[in-house]
Amino acid sequence: MARFSRSDFTLESFRRQLANVDALPQLCVLGLMSGVITGALMVAFRLLLEAGAALYMPEGNPEAFEGLAPWLRALLPIVAVSLVGTLLYRQKATARKLGVGHVIERLTYHQGRFPMRNWLNQWWVGVVSVLGGLSAGREGPAIHLGAAASSGLGLKLRLPNNSLRVLVACGTAAGISASFNTPIAGVIFAMEVVMMEYTLMSFMPVILASTMGALVAQLVYGNEPAFRIPEVALGSLLNVPWVVVMGLVIGLLAGLFIHVSRSQYLQQWPLWLRLGVVGVATGAVAWWFPDVQGIGYDSVAAILNNQLAVSVLLALMIAKLLITAITVAGGVPIGIIGPVLVVGAATGALGGMLGGWLWPDKAANPGIYAMLGMAAMMGAVLQAPLAALMALLELTHSPNIMLPGMLVVVVACLTSRQLTGCEGFFISSVRYGLHPLQQPLMQALSRVSVPAVMERQLVRTERMITPNHARRLLESSPVWLVIERSSSEKPVLALKAAELARWLLEHDKALEGEAPPDDELIDLLEVPGQRLEMAPIALQATLSEAFLKLQADTLDALYVVHGYRPKQQRISGIITRDAIERYYHYVDPLSVESQSAEKKP
Numbered sequence: 218m219a220r221f222s223r224s225d226f227t228l229e230s231f232r233r234q235l236a237n238v239d240a241l242p243q244l245c246v247l248g249l250m251s252g253v254i255t256g257a258l259m260v261a262f263r264l265l266l267e268a269g270a271a272l273y274m275p276e277g278n279p280e281a282f283e284g285l286a287p288w289l290r291a292l293l294p295i296v297a298v299s300l301v302g303t304l305l306y307r308q309k310a311t312a313r314k315l316g317v318g319h320v321i322e323r324l325t326y327h328q329g330r331f332p333m334r335n336w337l338n339q340w341w342v343g344v345v346s347v348l349g350g351l352s353a354g355r356e357g358p359a360i361h362l363g364a365a366a367s368s369g370l371g372l373k374l375r376l377p378n379n380s381l382r383v384l385v386a387c388g389t390a391a392g393i394s395a396s397f398n399t400p401i402a403g404v405i406f407a408m409e410v411v412m413m414e415y416t417l418m419s420f421m422p423v424i425l426a427s428t429m430g431a432l433v434a435q436l437v438y439g440n441e442p443a444f445r446i447p448e449v450a451l452g453s454l455l456n457v458p459w460v461v462v463m464g465l466v467i468g469l470l471a472g473l474f475i476h477v478s479r480s481q482y483l484q485q486w487p488l489w490l491r492l493g494v495v496g497v498a499t500g501a502v503a504w505w506f507p508d509v510q511g512i513g514y515d516s517v518a519a520i521l522n523n524q525l526a527v528s529v530l531l532a533l534m535i536a537k538l539l540i541t542a543i544t545v546a547g548g549v550p551i552g553i554i555g556p557v558l559v560v561g562a563a564t565g566a567l568g569g570m571l572g573g574w575l576w577p578d579k580a581a582n583p584g585i586y587a588m589l590g591m592a593a594m595m596g597a598v599l600q601a602p603l604a605a606l607m608a609l610l611e612l613t614h615s616p617n618i619m620l621p622g623m624l625v626v627v628v629a630c631l632t633s634r635q636l637t638g639c640e641g642f643f644i645s646s647v648r649y650g651l652h653p654l655q656q657p658l659m660q661a662l663s664r665v666s667v668p669a670v671m672e673r674q675l676v677r678t679e680r681m682i683t684p685n686h687a688r689r690l691l692e693s694s695p696v697w698l699v700i701e702r703s704s705s706e707k708p709v710l711a712l713k714a715a716e717l718a719r720w721l722l723e724h725d726k727a728l729e730g731e732a733p734p735d736d737e738l739i740d741l742l743e744v745p746g747q748r749l750e751m752a753p754i755a756l757q758a759t760l761s762e763a764f765l766k767l768q769a770d771t772l773d774a775l776y777v778v779h780g781y782r783p784k785q786q787r788i789s790g791i792i793t794r795d796a797i798e799r800y801y802h803y804v805d806p807l808s809v810e811s812q813s814a815e816k817k818p
Contacts, residue, residue, distance in 0.1 A: 228374070235380045236666035241418055247380060248387045248422030250370060252429025255363035255391035259430065260437050262343065262358060263396075269348045280515045282350055282507040290350055290507050291500035297349025298496040301549055305342060306488060308334070315339045315550035316357035317643050320364045320389060321411055328762065329381035330372065331365035339365075346551045350510040351499055352541040354555025356396050363392030363430070364411075377666035377757045383422050386412045390423045391430030398434060398441070402607035403427040409601045410643060418664065451621050453579040456572070460621050463568040463586060464593055464628030467561060470538060471597035471629065472637025474557070477542035484546055491547035499540050506532040509540060513559035517591070520562045521584045521613075527570065533563035553642065557598050558591045558608075565590020585621075588613050592622050593629035600634065600641030602626045662761035662797070670760060670800050671777050671790030672696050676714075681738045684721065691718055697791050699776060700741050700748070709751055711774055711791055716746030749774040749793070756789055760797055767794050 234240045271277035275284030282290050305313055312334045314322065323331050343358030367388030371381045386407040394403035404427045408415050477483075483491065502509050508516045508529055516533060519525050525533075541556040568590065569583030588609060596605030609622050633639045675697040676690045690698065691714060698717060700710040720739075742748070754763055754775040763775055772794075779789040 232374075232376055233668055236377045236668040239418070240380070241421060244380065244383050244418060244422040245425055247371070247376075247384055248425035249429055251363075251367035251384055251387035251422075252391040252394075252426035253433060254366050254370065255388050255426065256395045256430040256433025258362050258366055259359055259392060259395035260434060262340070262355070262362060263438075265340070265344055266347060266355070269344055274348075279347060280511045280513070282503065282510040285507070287504045290510060291504045293348075293350035294499035294503065294510075295496035297345050297351050298492040298547075298549060300345050300349070301342060302488060302492045305338060305550075306548075308338070311335075312338060313548075313550070315342060315361055316552060317360050317410070319550075320361055320385065321643055323368075324364075324382060324385050324411065328378040328759065329364075329368050329385040331368050336362065336365045336369075342550060343552070346549065347511055350503060351495070351544055351549065351551060352509055352511070352513075352537055352556045353544070353549075354512050354552030354557075356393060356554045357550070357552025359392035359396040359552075360389050360411075361392075363388035363395075367391075367426075375757065377668065378759045378762065379664055379666045382412070382663055382759075383419055386419055386423050387426030390427040394427040395430040395434035397608070397612065398431060398438075399608055399611040400424075400427040400431040402604055402611050403430065405607045406601065406604040409604050410599055410641075413644075416664070451581050451585055451617070453581075455576065455579045456581045457621070457624070459568070459572045459580070460586075460589060460625050461628050463565060463590065464625040465632050466568065467564055467590060467593040467625070468597050468629040468632025469637065470534075470560070470564060471594055471633040472639045474538050474542050474560075474598060475633075475639040475642055476637065477539065478545035478553075478642070480546050483543065484548070488548065492549070495540075495544050495547040495549060498543060502532065502536045502540060506536065508533055509537040512555040513537070514555065516559055517562045517587075520559075520566045520587045523566070523583055525563075525566070527567070530563045530567050530570075533559055534567060537563075553598070554595065557594050558612075561590040561592070561594025562587040563590070564594065585618065588615065588618050589622055589625045593625045596626040597629035597633040597639075598642050600630060600639070600644070602630050662764055663759050665760050665800070666756075667754065667758050667760060667763050667775075667777055667792050668756060668790070670796050671792040672796065673790045675699055675711075675788070675791055677701065677788060678741070680741050682741065683738060684724065687717055687721060687739055690714075691721075698741065699751075699788060699791070710742070711749040711751055711776070712741060712744065712746055717741070717744055720744045720746075751776045751791070753778045754792070760800065763792055764794075764797050767797075 231243060235243050266279045267277060270279040275281040312332065314335060315338060319335060323329060339358050339361045343355065346353035347355060364385045365388070367384040368381050371384045389411045390403035390407035392403070393406050394400040404420070404423050407423050408419065412419060499510070506529060509532060513533070516525065520530070537556055538560045541551070541553060544551055545553065565586040565588065566583045569581065569586030572580040572586070573583065591612070592605045592609035595608060596602045599605070605626050606619065606622055610616065610619060674695050676693060676695045677699045678690055679701050695714045698712045698714055700712060750772055751774045752766065752770055752772055754766055754777055756777055756779045766775060767773070774791055774793045776788050777790045777792060779787050
C-alpha cells in the first residue's frame, strides 16, 4: 500500500511540474516516449502496406502499379472509393475527419485530444488509399497516427493539457521522421505547420521525439536516403533567372492545386457522384500512365536520374496534380505531401529540359531542377518554406542544392500566397483576424496549465456559519472562501478571506463587553465585500481554456476541480481573471517578445 502511494505521489508531482512553462526535463521524457511509440506505429503501418501489397502487387511492392494489367490498375481506384464510401461515410461526420487537417483542428479547438474512432479509421483508410491506386501519400496517416497515439499517452497519464500540445507536436515530428527518414524536416514541419510557433520548451522535446522515431524506423529499414541521386551542381549562375521563373510557375500550380482541392462547387456534388468522379478519373489516367497512382516515390527516383519520358512527366505534372486535388475535394481523406513532391519533381524536370533546349551549354542537369521543384511545390502548398528546405536536404543528401533551393522556395511561396491568394493547404484563415494558433496571447497561455497560476489557499464553507466557525476557518490563513449556497449545490461564489476577517473585527468591536447570542449566524452573502461568481474548470486545463471560459461566461473566477469520479472530486484552487492577466504581463517581456523574434516572417 505504501509503495502504491509513493508511486502515485511521484506521478502527481510529475503532473504538477508539467503544468508550468519551464517543465523542460519532464517534456523531454515525454518526447522520448512519444518518439518510440510513434516510430513503432509507423513501422507497423509500413508493414501493413507491404502485407497488403503482397496479395496482388508485383514483388509485393506497394508502388509497382506499372506491373499490373491495365484493366486491374484502372479498376483498383473504383474499388477503393467504393470501400471508402461504404465504410467511412456510413459513420458520423466527426468520425470521417482524418489526416493532418484533423490534427491541427484537434490541437486548435480540442486541446490536442483525439477520438479513438478517427484513429482506427485512419489505419484502414490509409492502406486502402495507397494500395487502391489513388494518388495518395502515407505521411497524412503517419502524422495522424503518431500525434493521436502521443496524445493518448498524455491522456492515459492524466497529464495537463499544455503538455498534450507538445505531445501532439512530438507525434507529428516522429511520424514524418519515421516515414521519410527525415528527422530535421519532421521537427520543422511540426513547429511550422502544426504548432505554428518556435519555442525552446517545444523544440527540445520535439527534437528528441523525431530522433527516436527515425532510430526506430532505421532499426527495421536501415539508414538509406529516400532517393539515390548522382552528384550534381547548379553550375553557371545563368541558371538563377531560370530558377526564379520555375518558382513562379510552381507557385501558380500550387495555387491551382489548393483552389481545386478546396472547391465549394465540387464539394456540393452528391457523394456518389464525387466518389465516382475520383475513381473513374484516376482509373482512366492510370490505364495509360500508372505512374500517377500511389505515393509515387519510385517515379521521383526515376525523375531525379532522368529516366522518364516527357509524356510521363507531363502526366505527373498536370494529371497527378488535378487527380490529387479532385480526390481531396471529393471527400477522400488522403495524404497529399507525397503526391505534391512528385508533381514538383516532374515540373522541375520539365523546366530543366526546357532550359537545356534553350541554353544547351549553360543549363544545369534536369535532376537539379527536379529537386528544386520538389521543395518549391511542398513549400508553396503548405506555406512552410523551412520544412520544405529541410526535406530537400534530407531527402537528397545534397547540401549544394540549398542556395538555389532557398531562392526557388521563397519565390514559389510568395507567388502562391500573393498571386493566387492561398494561405496554405492545412490552415484556412478565419474571416476576421488570425487563426487561433497564430494569436500570440493564445499561444502564450496555452503553454501553461491552471495549477501554475491558481490560488491554492482556500477553504470550502456553507453560506450560514457561526462566528466561532468563521474564526476556525481563518486559522489556516486562507486567501479565498468558497461558498456553498446549500449542501446539494456546487460552489458558485468566492469571497476574499480578508473581507470576513475585517467583518469579524468590526463585529467583535461592536459587541465589546457584551455576550454574543448563542444562536448567532453569519450570512456570508451579506458580509461586505466583492463576491465572485464561479464556474468549474478541470485541473488539466490550460490558461487559454480558462481565459476563453471566463470570456464566454462573463465570469471573474473559476474553481479548479481535481478528480475523475464525481463523488471523489475536490476543489484544488481558484483562478481569477486578474491572475491570468498578471501571468501574461509577467511572461510577455520574457517569452512572447523573444518568441516573436524567433517566429517566421
